[in-house]
Amino acid sequence: MVQGKERLQLLQKAEFFSLLKPSSLRTLTAYTEEISYPPDTYLFRTGDPSTCLYILIKGSVSILVEKEEPSGEEEIARYVEGDSFGELDLLTGSPRNASAKTLSESTLLRFPAEGLDLSQFLSKHPNAGARVLQSFLVVIAGRIRKANNLLKENSPWIQEIRKQVYGDKLTGLYNRTFMEERLPELLKNPNHPVSILMVKPDNFKQINDTYGHEVGDKALVRMASTLRSLAGPRWIIVRFMGNELGCILPETDKEQAEEVAKSIQKAYHEMDISDLTGGVPFQISVSIGIAVFPLHAPDAPTLIGKAHELPLIGRERGGNQILFPSERGER
Secondary structure, three states: OOOHHHHHHHHHHOHHHOOOOHHHHHHHHOOOEEEEEOOOOEEEOOOOOOOOEEEEEEOOEEEEEEEOOOOEEEEEEEEOOOOEEOHHHHHHOOOOOOEEEEOOOEEEEEEOOOOOOHHHHHHHOHHHHHHHHHHHHHHHHHHHHHHHHHHHHHOHHHHHHHHHHHEOOOOOOEEHHHHHHHHHHHOOOOOOOEEEEEEEEOOHHHHHHHHOHHHHHHHHHHHHHHHHHHOOOOOEEEEEEOOEEEEEEEOOOHHHHHHHHHHHHHHHHHOOOOOOOOOOOOOOOEEEEEEEEOOOOOOHHHHHHHHHHHHHHHHHOOOOOEEOOOOOOOO
């Protein structure tokens, strides 16, 4: 049986109690109980009230959830010596959402002991209780952060959801929603300029009218691929709407953005789509609207709106234009 100093050391090794001072741990030990169980014993089942947490001294415990088809249980976690479990249920007071069963002869430390509850400990020892609750919250917050990071970075289904929500199926670029949600995060420091380029073909209607919308779609995919090949490592490229493509260029001022726009125009001027037009040469001309944070707008919606309106003005002026916001849409 674990007594005195050993029990104190055991509590200190448990994640939820590791931040506590020795004085708080000594108070805590009086509310713990050591229990031994034979193999295949249920410590609790799904739906049982959450009255305690466990620290495994010896043996192993399986956490099980019920399966719909076929009937039975499925293991979702396994705990070994030194592990603790049941903490979150105890803290929230919610019913158990899984079952726990010993896999071998096991000895566990239970807190609070049988016949006691957490509220008794908290009311009789408010200082130690406050430290216990704080420790619980710190550990739970850390677990949530780790889980969120894991989901964001490594989970295939999260990546697939992001692809469905933020991806354009035709071009493979990000979509307008992604631009509108991502851009505000980049506009936090006025000392770091961010440029928005909106790129729109002047003569795309001619492709659709002459060769059909299927060829128009293929030409747009070619445009997206060409723009992607020009992109710097921090560029964000989107299909904003229709045949209009957008670029977010962090750390890029007005003069730098204009040079980028010229390189985009040159790339489209040289792009060959004769394989799409039955061998007939066709040169795509684009007008590009540029708006720069904080020079032209202090926020994302205004910045996008100003850049978005300019390519149509460029087309009306004969096309192949690069425009910045002003009262008349001039540089």
